[in-house]
Each structure stands twice: as C-alpha cells, then as structure tokens.
Amino acid sequence: MEKSKYQRKDIFSIMKMAQQFQVTFVIVGLVSLLCRPFLFKNTMLFVMLLRYGLLGKKFKDTFGHVGNAILGGFVGMKKAENHGVPYSLTEEFASVYRMHPLLPDSLHLRDITASPGQNKSPPIIKEIPMNDLIGLKGEKTLLEIGVAKQLVSMGHQACGSLELWNYPSWLRDLVPHNLDGTERSDHVDLAALEIYRDRERSVAKYNQFRRGLLMIPISKWEDLTNDKEVIKVLKEVYGDDVEELDVLVGLLAEKKIKGFAISETAFTIFLLMASRRLEGDRFFTSNFNEETYTKKGLEWVNTTESLKDVIDRHHPNMTHKWLNSSSAFSVWDLAPNKHNPIPIYFRIPS
Numbered sequence: 212m213e214k215s216k217y218q219r220k221d222i223f224s225i226m227k228m229a230q231q232f233q234v235t236f237v238i239v240g241l242v243s244l245l246c247r248p249f250l251f252k253n254t255m256l257f258v259m260l261l262r263y264g265l266l267g268k269k270f271k272d273t274f275g276h277v278g279n280a281i282l283g284g285f286v287g288m289k290k291a292e293n294h295g296v297p298y299s300l301t302e303e304f305a306s307v308y309r310m311h312p313l314l315p316d317s318l319h320l321r322d323i324t325a326s327p328g329q330n331k332s333p334p335i336i337k338e339i340p341m342n343d344l345i346g347l348k349g350e351k352t353l354l355e356i357g358v359a360k361q362l363v364s365m366g367h368q369a370c371g372s373l374e375l376w377n378y379p380s381w382l383r384d385l386v387p388h389n390l391d392g393t394e395r396s397d398h399v400d401l402a403a404l405e406i407y408r409d410r411e412r413s414v415a416k417y418n419q420f421r422r423g424l425l426m427i428p429i430s431k432w433e434d435l436t437n438d439k440e441v442i443k444v445l446k447e448v449y450g451d452d453v454e455e456l457d458v459l460v461g462l463l464a465e466k467k468i469k470g471f472a473i474s475e476t477a478f479t480i481f482l483l484m485a486s487r488r489l490e491g492d493r494f495f496t497s498n499f500n501e502e503t504y505t506k507k508g509l510e511w512v513n514t515t516e517s518l519k520d521v522i523d524r525h526h527p528n529m530t531h532k533w534l535n536s537s538s539a540f541s542v543w544d545l546a547p548n549k550h551n552p553i554p555i556y557f558r559i560p561s
C-alpha cells in the first residue's frame with residue numbers, strides 16, 4: 212500500500228510548546244487537566260471558557276476581547292499564536308478520533324409527520340441497515356429521506372459506546388466505488404485498516420503515546436483494565452509486552468473515569484487540541500472580523516452557541532417540537548437539565 216501522504220505534526224511538537232512555558236497554554240492546560248472530570252461533565256462550561264475566557268460572554272459582548280486568552284478567551288485574540296509550530300491537527304488527534312464504535316448497526320427512521328409522543332419522541336417507522344446509508348446507495352437513500360427526518364431520527368438514537376468488541380460489523384466489509392460508480396473488488400476491513408494506518412504513520416504505541424503526554428505508562432495489563440476477559444485476549448495478542456499495545460486498542464480497553472465516555476488518554480489530547488485549534492487559527496484570531504466574515508456573518512458566529520442554534524436557524528420548529536433534552540448532543544428524549552440559578556463559572560466541581 213502507498214505510504215500515507217498525510218502531513219501532520221506529532222504531539223511532541225505540541226508538548227515542546229508547553230515546555231517553552233507559554234503562560235496561556237500551560238495555565239489553561241493545567242487548569243483543564245485538574246478539573247477534567249468537572250469540565251467533561253460540563254462541556255458547555257469548557258466551551259465557554261475557551262471561547263469567552265474568565266470574564267465571560269456578557270463582558271465580551273459589551274467590551275469586546277480584553278486581556279489575554281485566560282481573561283478574554285481564545286476567540287477574537289488579536290493574532291494567531293502558533294508557538295513556533297505551523298497550524299495543524301496532530302496525527303494523535305486523528306488517532307483518538309477514530310471512534311467508529313460510536314456508529315450503530317442501523318438507523319431508526321422516525322415519522323416526523325406524527326404528533327410527538329412521550330418526551331417528544333416520534334414513532335419509529337423502520338430500521339434501515341447502515342450499509343444502505345453509505346456509498347452511492349446511501350446518497351440515494353438519504354436524498355429520499357431528507358435532512359429533517361434524518362436529523363430528528365439521529366437525535367433520538369443513542370450512539371454506541373467506545374469499548375472493545377463494539378466495532379460495527381458492517382464497517383469490516385466496506386465496498387469502495389470507482390468514480391464511474393462501479394464497485395471495486397478490494398473491499399475494506401476498516402477495523403484492520405485503522406491499526407494499519409496508525410502503524411504506517413508511526414503514531415506512538417499506547418505506552419509511548421502516554422509518555423508523550425506526560426502521563427504514567429502501564430507496566431502490566433492490570434494497569435489498563437480490570438476486565439479479566441480483555442486481559443486474557445491482550446495477553447494472547449501481545450504476550451506480556453505492554454509496549455507493543457496499539458494505541459487504538461489501548462484507548463478502547465482503558466478503564467474509564469466515572470462520567471467519561473472516552474478514555475482519559477484521549478481526553479488529554481482533546482484538551483490540548485481544543486485550545487490549540489482556536490489560538491493557532493487565523494479565522495478565530497487575526498481574521499475574526501467583519502472584513503473576513505461580513506457584518507451578518509460575524510453576527511451569526513457571535514450569536515451561535517450550540518448545535519441547537521444551528522438546527523434552529525435551518526429548521527425553526529424542529530427543536531421546539533422534537534428536542535426534550537437541554538442539548539442537541541444528548542439523546543433528544545432525555546429529561547432537560549434542572550434549572551441551576553448559580554452562574555456556570557461559580558458552580559462547585561462535583
């Protein structure tokens with residue numbers, strides 16, 4: 212197979228930046244790491260901190276961006292800060308984002324012409340296997356279904372969990388198409404390809420990956436998980452050499468911190484990239500202005516907080532009718548969060 216043409220920076224360049232004691236980066240990184248369970252459960256708080264800083268949204272809307280990233284947030288800083296490393300997503304970010312176990316086996320298609328049932332859920336009309344929703348056939352099927360029905364159906368369906376033995380079977384026999392629409396004979400086993408890609412791109416193995424993040428490596432399988440079945444199979448595949456563990460397998464096998472859906476190792480990469488992708492991007496910093504976005508465009512950006520806002524703009528009645536939960540990222544029929552009178556910044560971490 213041809214060597215990958217992808218050109219991404221590795222995490223060591225990113226850690227080098229931290230070693231240069233770039234105050235903003237280090238402080239935000241440390242605070243984020245210390246508060247990670249809290250931030251993870253309060254994704255909104257994390258996003259608000261990155262975007263508006265400690266002074267908060269009201270202050271920023273009134274006075275504009277004031278001070279550094281900690282006070283005013285990363286968005287709207289006068290100039291992009293790359294810490295000497297050109298803007299890029301890291302290979303490690305792509306690796307931890309390999310989250311295909313999230314995908315279901317089928318889409319539960321909902322009837323959005325019906326009246327909302329309990330917790331605003333629409334009745335299920337049929338289950339469409341994922342194989343019918345990908346490739347050329349998928350394009351046709353999805354065009355017939357239409358965006359509104361797809362959005363509501365996906366909103367009401369939970370995703371898969373990021374565990375071992377939860378990889379969708381349909382992704383293990385994908386049929387690629389040629390440009391003229393004919394099927395190619397060389398099918399893709401995506402589960403195998405993912406491991407192959409990480410190896411060909413020289414992404415560090417699990418232990419080395421953690422060392423790169425200044426996290427404690429494992430010295431035996433029991434450090435990774437308490438699941439006896441997992442340990443047995445890891446031993447069969449890798450013997451006693453924990454250094455051989457592939458990062459993707461390690462991420463899926465790693466015992467989760469309470470409240471986390473992803474591994475702590477993956478989360479640490481997210482923390483680093485969440486701030487870096489904002490502060491290094493000219494469209495969030497030096498070009499975050501009306502000249503670049505137009506007046507209307509900047510107004511849109513500044514009044515858009517969440518996925519719900521985006522959906523509302525395109526389908527004005529959709530979330531009102533079908534979204535019961537507080538966030539469009541939750542399963543839509545969940546109960547909304549209870550009202551909390553304490554401002555988001557002053558809540559005590561649980």
Ligand code: HEM
Nearest residue numbers: 217305306307308309310311313314345385399401404408
């Ligand atoms: C219908 C759904 C999806 C299909 C059919 C699909 C298929 C694929 C395929 C075939 C590749 C391999 C490309 C290659 O290395 O040659 C890939 C890569 C990838 N996928 Fe998916 N995928 C789907 C959904 C998702 C989702 C939901 C996520 C994350 C939440 C995701 C994250 C990734 C990542 C991070 C890569 C690696 C990209 C890179 O190497 O730059 N995919 N996917």
